Amino acid sequence: MKKIAIIGRPNVGKSSLFNRFLQSRKAITSDLAGTTHDVKRDCIELEGLSLSLSDTGGIEERNHQETMFLFKSIKEQALKEAGLADLILFVVDGKLAPLDEDLSLFRDLQKLKIPLFLVVNKLDNAKEEERIHSFVVFGISEIFAVSITHNRGFAALKSAIIKVLNIQPLRYEFSDGFMGSLEEEMLSLGLHQDKTQEEEYDEIKTAIIGRVNVGKSSLLNALLGEERSIVSEVAGTTIDPIDESFYYEGKKLTFIDTAGLRRKGKIEGIEKYALQRTREMLDQHAHIALLVLDASAPLVELDEKIGSLVLEYGLGVVIVLNKWDVRHKEIEEIKKDIKERFKYLSYAPIVTISAKNKKHIMQLKEAIIKVYQQLIYRIPTAMLNKTILDAYSKHPIPSKKGKIVRIYYATQYKIAPPHISLVMNRPKALHFSYKRYLINQLRKEFGFSGVPIFIEAKKKGERSVDGECMQEEQN
Structure with a gap:
């Protein structure tokens, strides 16, 4: 297995880069220098192949007697890890001019005769990227301007790693004996993997939906920490969608x-326009929906109909139980009612809040970030196939007219939300109940909290047709 080591001084973004590759937060990040002491290792997947990735401690010279021994040990461990690597990613802080300490450490790494990339981090916009020219003093051409926090430049860095390590796409043997890459097979099926989705979105667009007067505008004000949206006891105050942004944990929300939506018979005048605008927004702009329910009154049928918009537009979802401080009955009983009425959203997290009193707003923000991270997650191909084929081996698909039904392999060809294609010998034999079984296995293995999962079955050589995707059935 090929190895990549991330090296650099403290607080330059090494652990953030490590987490970016893993698409998780396994390494603790902090503004405090020296947060990472020991070497952390994990596996990542590029082009279907597993690689070892190491996050090393920040290398720094310390003269203070109490800390000198610790930082000397950190440096020894980091350099040892670098010597075992097939590629070294040397990370520096792009907001600072090139430092003598960085240059000295870089020269030491060059002596190892191992491929070496200079990763200039914290260049958060196009203007700041101009600083990259000052780093030519390092004397190499493999310089990459990135902003790990804002997810800039990561795709170019990943492509260069694939090239320098000569990583070839994993090749599969298909049922007819043809050997080919998964990308070639996907093209034959019309499954063009959306390369624009390899990186995270610049912003997380979250729609607040619900029937009239459940507290949506109050919730927006609580999230923003200011009175941005007009709040009124008069139902239907909000007509045009109102959007506001702020940064939270490095993400633009x-x-x-x-x-607010009413029953069809009660929609009149300008509210018809409002409903149309809401649908357009959900279809074209939203990634996640906050389905707001009123804990002060019993749930109604309209709540369920509004919830179905989440599935209709393939959105991530958090169920927000507002006014919990004036609830009409105990929270656990209300949650039980929600689970019974919203069986088709059984995967959605539930957060209780009081928008008026700004209670539990922080927990809601954290739930949104978690759903977003699951929404953009791409399951490594090898892990996806292991999960699907393990599930198939435990519970094979019932034969069709005495003929065996096989799943050859699976591929996730889209994120936000995840779309998975199963290539089979008899795709029409895949019943919705078996798809639901596979989806449950994927949730058990990978989570996908608050995220719908779409599965379609294909025969080799059959091209995708819009509208054929299969998601969790409502019945």
Whole structure:
């Protein structure tokens, strides 16, 4: 297995880069220098192949007697890890001019005669990227301007790693004996993997939906910490979607307060326009929906109909139980009612809040970030196939007219939300109940909290047709 080591001084973003590759937060990040002491290792997947990735401690010279021994040990461990690698990613802080300490450490690493990339981090916009020219003093051409926090430049860095390590796409043997890459097979099926989705979105667009007067505008104000949206006891105050943005945990969150929805027979005048605008927004702009329910009154059928918009537009979802401080009965009983009425959203997390009193707003923000991370997660191909084929071996698909039904392999060809294609010998024999079984296995293995999962079955050589995706059945 090929190895990549991340090396650099403290607080330059090494652990953030490590987490970016892993698409998780396994390494603790902090503004405090020296947060990482020991070497952390994990596996990542590029082009279907597993690689070892190491996050090393920040290398720094210390003269203070109490800390000198610790930082000397950290440096020894980091350099030892670098010597075992096939590629070294040397990370520096792009907001600072090139430092003598960085240059000295870089020269030491060059002596190892191992491929070496200079990763200039914290260049958060195009203007700051101009600073990259000052780093030519390092004397190499493999310089990459990135902003790990804002997810800039990561795709170019990953492509260069694939090239320098000569990583070839994993090749599969298909049922007819043809050997080919998964990408070639996907093209034959019309499954064009969306390369624009390899990186995270610049912003997380979250729609606030619910029936009239459940507290959507109050929730927007609580999230923003200011009175941005008009709050009134008069139902239907919000007509045009209102959107506001702020940064939270390095992510730009954009919230859209939509018009409250009524039963069809009660929609009149300008509210018809509002409903149309809400649907357009959900279809074209939203990634996640906050389905707001009123804990002060019993649930109604309209709540369920509004919840179905989440599935209709393939959105991530958090169920927000507002007014919990004036609930009409105990929270656990209300949650039980939600689970019974919203069986089709059984995967959605439930957060209780009081928008008026700004209670549990922080927990809601954290739930949104978690759903977003699951929404953009791409399951490594090898892990996806292991999960699907393990599930198939435990519970094979019932034969069709005495003929065996086989799953050859699976591929996730899209994120946000995840779309998975199963290549089979008899795709029409895959019943919705078996798809639901596979989806449950994927949730058990990978989580996908608050995220719908779409599965379609394909025969080798059959091209995708819009609208054929299969998601969790409502029945």
